[in-house]
Amino acid sequence: MTSLTLPPLRVASGNVRLPGSKSISNRMLLLAALAEGTTEIRDLLDSDDTRVMLAALRKVGVGVTALGGNAWRVDGCGGAFPVKDADLFMGNAGTAIRPLTAALALSGGHYRLSGVPRMHERPIGDLVDGLLQIGADVRYTGNPGFPPLAIHPATVKLAGPIRLRGDVSSQFLTALLMALPLTGQAAVIEMTTELISRPYIEITLNLMARFGVTVEREGWQRFTLAAGQRYRSPGVLHVEGDASAASYFLAAGAIGGGPVRVEGVGRDSIQGDVRFAEALAAMGASVEWGAQHIEARAPESGRLKAFDLDLNHIPDAAMTLAVAALFADGRCFLRNIASWRVKETDRIAAMATELRKLGATVEEGADYIAVSPASTLVPDTAIDTYDDHRMAMCFSLAALGGVPVTINDPHCVNKTFPDYFDAFAEITAPVIAIDGPSASGKGTVAERVAAALGYHYLDSGSLYRLTALAALRTGVALDGEAGVAALAAGLPASFEGGRILLAGDDVTDAIRTEEVSAGASKVAALPAVRAALLARQRAYRRFPGLVADGRDMGSVVFPAATAKVFLTASAAARAERRYKQLIGKGMPANMHALLQDLQERDARDAQRSVAPLRQCDDADLVDTTEMNIEAAVAAVMTIVARQRL
Numbered sequence: 197m198t199s200l201t202l203p204p205l206r207v208a209s210g211n212v213r214l215p216g217s218k219s220i221s222n223r224m225l226l227l228a229a230l231a232e233g234t235t236e237i238r239d240l241l242d243s244d245d246t247r248v249m250l251a252a253l254r255k256v257g258v259g260v261t262a263l264g265g266n267a268w269r270v271d272g273c274g275g276a277f278p279v280k281d282a283d284l285f286m287g288n289a290g291t292a293i294r295p296l297t298a299a300l301a302l303s304g305g306h307y308r309l310s311g312v313p314r315m316h317e318r319p320i321g322d323l324v325d326g327l328l329q330i331g332a333d334v335r336y337t338g339n340p341g342f343p344p345l346a347i348h349p350a351t352v353k354l355a356g357p358i359r360l361r362g363d364v365s366s367q368f369l370t371a372l373l374m375a376l377p378l379t380g381q382a383a384v385i386e387m388t389t390e391l392i393s394r395p396y397i398e399i400t401l402n403l404m405a406r407f408g409v410t411v412e413r414e415g416w417q418r419f420t421l422a423a424g425q426r427y428r429s430p431g432v433l434h435v436e437g438d439a440s441a442a443s444y445f446l447a448a449g450a451i452g453g454g455p456v457r458v459e460g461v462g463r464d465s466i467q468g469d470v471r472f473a474e475a476l477a478a479m480g481a482s483v484e485w486g487a488q489h490i491e492a493r494a495p496e497s498g499r500l501k502a503f504d505l506d507l508n509h510i511p512d513a514a515m516t517l518a519v520a521a522l523f524a525d526g527r528c529f530l531r532n533i534a535s536w537r538v539k540e541t542d543r544i545a546a547m548a549t550e551l552r553k554l555g556a557t558v559e560e561g562a563d564y565i566a567v568s569p570a571s572t573l574v575p576d577t578a579i580d581t582y583d584d585h586r587m588a589m590c591f592s593l594a595a596l597g598g599v600p601v602t603i604n605d606p607h608c609v610n611k612t613f614p615d616y617f618d619a620f621a622e623i624t625a626p627v628i629a630i631d632g633p634s635a636s637g638k639g640t641v642a643e644r645v646a647a648a649l650g651y652h653y654l655d656s657g658s659l660y661r662l663t664a665l666a667a668l669r670t671g672v673a674l675d676g677e678a679g680v681a682a683l684a685a686g687l688p689a690s691f692e693g694g695r696i697l698l699a700g701d702d703v704t705d706a707i708r709t710e711e712v713s714a715g716a717s718k719v720a721a722l723p724a725v726r727a728a729l730l731a732r733q734r735a736y737r738r739f740p741g742l743v744a745d746g747r748d749m750g751s752v753v754f755p756a757a758t759a760k761v762f763l764t765a766s767a768a769a770r771a772e773r774r775y776k777q778l779i780g781k782g783m784p785a786n787m788h789a790l791l792q793d794l795q796e797r798d799a800r801d802a803q804r805s806v807a808p809l810r811q812c813d814d815a816d817l818v819d820t821t822e823m824n825i826e827a828a829v830a831a832v833m834t835i836v837a838r839q840r841l
């Protein structure tokens with residue numbers, strides 16, 4: 197078993213582009229498969245659970261084609277699945293096995309569905325009961341009430357209302373609703389219990405409507421489908437960001453200062469889990485909503501408040517609140533969450549066990565959990581994740597208590613969010629930004645500070661140099677903003693063991709020539725080039741931390757850097773260093789010309805409209821005029837130590 201140790205973290209801030217929603221992705225895939233016509237689905241989630249759905253659809257004869265960039269084409273069957281005999285492996289994907297069971301039961305074929313051992317412990321009996329009522333032939337081949345299942349052709353007849361339980365999982369209702377149009381008959385579903393997780397039904401109804409099938413709903417009690425409704429492709433669809441995944445980043449913003457902005461869900465979302473942000477607000481966090489984004493930051497008081505909330509409407513995102521409770525000012529109650537017991541693992545038991553390891557006092561009941569935080573978290577705790585992606589993602593937040601936390605089996609996040617820890621690092625990993633004028637020695641100092649701390653190192657200037665070199669080599673005009681920006685966006689560059697490669701070619705020395713330096717200075721003044729390199733630079737923010745060197749690291753690229761240093765020296769001192777460097781290399785040099793050149797460049801850099809050279813208000817000044825390299829490194833290390841990294 198592998199593990200990932202997160203370093204002690206204190207602050208979280210930045211932007212996160214969310215992966216596509218799992219709930220929407222798998223519903224859209226199935227609806228597109230059953231529909232008449234071809235559907236293009238953009239921003240589909242790429243994860244284990246969507247792969248399970250895609251593989252199953254392929255096996256039953258649906259044409260699914262990757263179009264690149266998470267876009268997929270689905271050639272709908274216009275009704276039941278064409279392949280009439282198949283063995284289907286469902287992994288641990290509840291959003292795949294439940295709706296597929298219903299759709300396959302109405303497809304007139306022989307199908308066998310199975311999954312991982314945990315899937316065989318997750319209930320499906322209520323759905324099967326519903327299907328049996330209309331004459332479907334679905335049999336348990338393992339334990340009654342659970343997968344694996346065998347499905348056979350049957351004549352389906354909708355006489356009276358289908359009576360269905362809704363208190364174990366809302367997915368049973370979702371599954372029936374999505375499959376019933378296959379019968380062509382009018383259908384009524386009556387709930388025999390209270391319906392849990394209602395917002396997920398709203399997602400289902402919303403997506404069915406986009407494919408042309410409407411459901412009449414009387415409260416949460418009775419659902420009616422008129423006869424003769426068929427799914428028709430709406431053409432191109434777009435999957436919103438995953439609102440459940442948003443919860444980890446929003447919570448990080450509330451715990452670690454913020455602001456943290458998630459992009460891809462907002463006020464207009466159809467996912468109930470966006471209401472997690474309201475729960476965070478109830479804890480005192482400040483939350484701002486946009487149409488397509490949500491942003492969270494810590495309460496004014498600095499401390500999150502204890503809460504007592506019914507969380508039945510956001511069962512998945514509620515897990516994030518259980519871990520956020522570690523940072524609250526008192527005992528927190530999470531109520532009406534019985535469905536946790538039948539998810540990827542028994543989430544109430546798992547959550548209680550792992551929170552206790554961190555020092556919290558936890559009380560668990562059949563359908564609630566109460567968390568009393570300890571004053572400090574137990575450091576170096578190893579968290580077990582129970583093959584549950586949400587356990588892994590939730591508990592990453594504990595590191596924001598300033599303690600190292602180990603996540604066992606972190607790859608379980610592949611279920612819904614394969615890049616989760618990279619995204620988490622991009623808002624939490626400590627960053628030391630070292631800005632400063634040319635020839636201030638910041639490159640050397642930054643590299644040594646990174647080595648001393650065991651951090652990653654970003655030489656942002658090399659990215660501008662690489663862009664210029666790539667332009668020179670491919671004949672792209674250096675002042676052609678769009679062309680150079682396109683090059684910068686797809687720069688085939690990599691850094692390996694101190695060498696810099698461009699398309700596999702070692703260009704470590706080639707990017708230091710006068711021609712490339714002059715070119716870099718030109719392309720660095722183009723706003724589109726700077727924008728194209730922004731995301732790439734931010735992606736260097738990784739655990740355990742990053743030292744970033746360049747003139748706008750603290751001002752633009754990492755404005756919320758943990759420590760900011762403005763490294764400078766008098767123009768005379770810098771000219772002298774450059775002079776010695778050149779003479780040392782046996783090159784001609786003129787002290788007076790060098791000084792004049794530097795002074796002119798400083799003036800240009802300070803005045804340029806794009807990313808001008810300036811010292812941020814919150815940066816510490818290190819003037820190295822009278823310092824050697826060792827002294828400059830020591831001065832930066834003192835500043836870093838003050839931040840308690």
Ligand code: DC
Nearest residue numbers: 656657658660716717720746747748
């Ligand atoms: O630091 P350097 O000399 O390698 O930088 C190369 C060029 O890129 C130089 O003209 C400054 C510019 N640059 C920039 O504008 N912003 C950065 N963050 C880094 C470098």
